[in-house]
Amino acid sequence: MAASREVCEKVEDIAPLPPRSDQRRDRTAGFVIVGGGIAGVTCAEQLSALSPDDPVTLLSASPLIKSVTNFRQVGRALEEFDVEEKTTGALQKACPNVRVVHTQVRAADTDKHEVYTEDGETFPYTKLCICTGGQPKLITKDNPYVIGIRDTETVQHFQQKMANARRVVIVGNGGIALELVYEIEGCEVIWAIKDDSIGNTFFDRGAAEFFLPHLTAGKCEENKPLKRLKYTVTESSSDSPKKGDTAMGGALGPDWKDGWRMKGKHDQAAHRVQVEYQCEVQEVLTREEFTRTGQTAECFPGTSRAEEQNDDWPVYVLLTNKRLYGCDFVVSATGVVPSTGPFLHNDQFSVAPDGGLRVDDHMHTSVPDVYAAGDVCTASWEPAPQWFQMRLWSQARQMGSYAAKCMVADRDGEDIDMDFCFELFAHVTKFFNYKIVLLGRYNAQGLGKDYELLLRCTKGLEYVKVVLQAGRMQGAVLIGDTDLEETFENLIVNGMDLSPYGEDLLDPNIDIEDYFD
Ligand SMILES: Cc1cc2nc3c(=O)[nH]c(=O)nc-3n(C[C@H](O)[C@H](O)[C@H](O)COP(=O)(O)OP(=O)(O)OC[C@H]3O[C@@H](n4cnc5c(N)ncnc54)[C@H](O)[C@@H]3O)c2cc1C
Numbered sequence: 001m002a003a004s005r006e007v008c009e010k011v012e013d014i015a016p017l018p019p020r021s022d023q024r025r026d027r028t029a030g031f032v033i034v035g036g037g038i039a040g041v042t043c044a045e046q047l048s049a050l051s052p053d054d055p056v057t058l059l060s061a062s063p064l065i066k067s068v069t070n071f072r073q074v075g076r077a078l079e080e081f082d083v084e085e086k087t088t089g090a091l092q093k094a095c096p097n098v099r100v101v102h103t104q105v106r107a108a109d110t111d112k113h114e115v116y117t118e119d120g121e122t123f124p125y126t127k128l129c130i131c132t133g134g135q136p137k138l139i140t141k142d143n144p145y146v147i148g149i150r151d152t153e154t155v156q157h158f159q160q161k162m163a164n165a166r167r168v169v170i171v172g173n174g175g176i177a178l179e180l181v182y183e184i185e186g187c188e189v190i191w192a193i194k195d196d197s198i199g200n201t202f203f204d205r206g207a208a209e210f211f212l213p214h215l216t217a218g219k220c221e222e223n224k225p226l227k228r229l230k231y232t233v234t235e236s237s238s239d240s241p242k243k244g245d246t247a248m249g250g251a252l253g254p255d256w257k258d259g260w261r262m263k264g265k266h267d268q269a270a271h272r273v274q275v276e277y278q279c280e281v282q283e284v285l286t287r288e289e290f291t292r293t294g295q296t297a298e299c300f301p302g303t304s305r306a307e308e309q310n311d312d313w314p315v316y317v318l319l320t321n322k323r324l325y326g327c328d329f330v331v332s333a334t335g336v337v338p339s340t341g342p343f344l345h346n347d348q349f350s351v352a353p354d355g356g357l358r359v360d361d362h363m364h365t366s367v368p369d370v371y372a373a374g375d376v377c378t379a380s381w382e383p384a385p386q387w388f389q390m391r392l393w394s395q396a397r398q399m400g401s402y403a404a405k406c407m408v409a410d411r412d413g414e415d416i417d418m419d420f421c422f423e424l425f426a427h428v429t430k431f432f433n434y435k436i437v438l439l440g441r442y443n444a445q446g447l448g449k450d451y452e453l454l455l456r457c458t459k460g461l462e463y464v465k466v467v468l469q470a471g472r473m474q475g476a477v478l479i480g481d482t483d484l485e486e487t488f489e490n491l492i493v494n495g496m497d498l499s500p501y502g503e504d505l506l507d508p509n510i511d512i513e514d515y516f517d
């Protein structure tokens, strides 16, 4: 990410832009959406379908917009789909009342119902949906050796750095870090995590043990990927941001790695990953700062100082466990900050502690006629027992679609029920080339100590974990091709008392689908 970019603009940085009447476009105020990621585009498509005669304007800072294709409902809440980068023309052709404008929004006057763009235009709205996504939350600001990964531009930057890299330090234990430690080849990886097991955003220690052998083995190519997506890079999308640009492009998503080479300078095929558990980054030092400390940097574990080809690293990382490593660069895969900048110049928006715009059960923010969806928002309603928010493609799509329904219903004075997708957390993804299905309270989140776990594990093949409370299934982790997702989803939603079945529930000799037919 460019060093000049701010992760999140400060409220005072956004000088109010006085709307000038000659800047106003002559157009009927209609629905306006800000953001061309999956939430914004889905919202536009849904608005177009529900209200084909009303103008819908999508304002997006990124030249390409994201769209869902090959959508498959694989269960009641579980869904699989591919994501495509579309041109504006393709969206406008499919949805004739949608107009896409490539511009960056810099402020909004929610009393006047207007949004203002960097290039001085004013867009009036009757209903506004904010879908501006998020930006990487980096461990340091403005350090050229510390990068985040979010959009096409940042991944290109990462790839350029990778090409000559001998060692990289990855910080964070979530989705991006898990993907990188598996994908990076030909480069030593120091993986610094706060926890005592890997990947704990997505799974528990048991599942972490299941995956550990894959950290050092070569990549297994025999499993076919779930789906493939190539992210294209057009000239405009690879342009450096203009001065003052703070918005990022749409977030990368499933299978983003497939389009990019992640090979370092070395030839070795096996992964060389050293996990540093239960530590954080204390300091990132330049070479000069490191020299002044008079300390000696660690060698890569398993190698001697004589074997270290070159000790002259451009940057050094001091961890809180006091180990100090030299590396070519650092990837800060430490989560996301919602991109709320342009909307916080007045105090009207209620903002959650994670920085997201609070939305109610109709995706409505605290400001009249303003909705929000996707990574920028924080679900602030009383959630169903087995649902919680996680900043994911699937939830961005669901929220964008539901926000559109709510906007139309509100305008028409109708009341609508919440979509079923908010009844059950359901996520299907892939780590270490294994299919992963996460359902409900899959890590017993929020269940206190009063729960039971059932486990089934076949090394290298599958890992199944079921979370039960008072005999009822609350969540499940399914790793590998278990084929259990649909049945388990139904069992969670139905709240059936499973105590009579005991451990039979995971008996591989019992066809569980027939059992509960
Ligand atoms: C590397 C990576 C891998 C991922 N992998 C997965 C995965 O496998 N599965 C999964 O479920 N999720 C994954 N995610 C998460 C997923 O991509 C996001 O949750 C999702 O894309 C969020 O969509 P969004 O529409 O809310 O935001 P974004 O995709 O971030 O889109 C925001 C849009 O708003 C625009 N914008 C921002 N500010 C302004 C402004 N001021 N004016 C105009 N436009 C503006 C941006 O240009 C962009 O078009 C991944 C994320 C990353 C970074």
Ligand SMILES: NC(=O)C1=CN([C@@H]2O[C@H](COP(=O)(O)OP(=O)(O)OC[C@H]3O[C@@H](n4cnc5c(N)ncnc54)[C@H](O)[C@@H]3O)[C@@H](O)[C@H]2O)C=CC1
Residues within 6 Å of the ligand: 139, 171, 172, 173, 174, 175, 176, 177, 179, 193, 194, 201, 280, 281, 332, 333, 334, 335, 336, 390, 391, 392, 429, 430
């Ligand atoms: N397959 C999937 O479903 C994937 C989903 N994603 C999504 O993309 C977004 C971005 O991914 P990530 O950056 O991996 O975020 P994340 O939210 O998945 O994980 C962030 C990690 O960083 C750690 N962390 C936070 N601050 C830290 C600090 N100061 N020092 C050390 N560690 C720190 C957290 O403990 C956590 O392990 C997330 O919303 C994630 O869910 C990303 C990749 C794959």
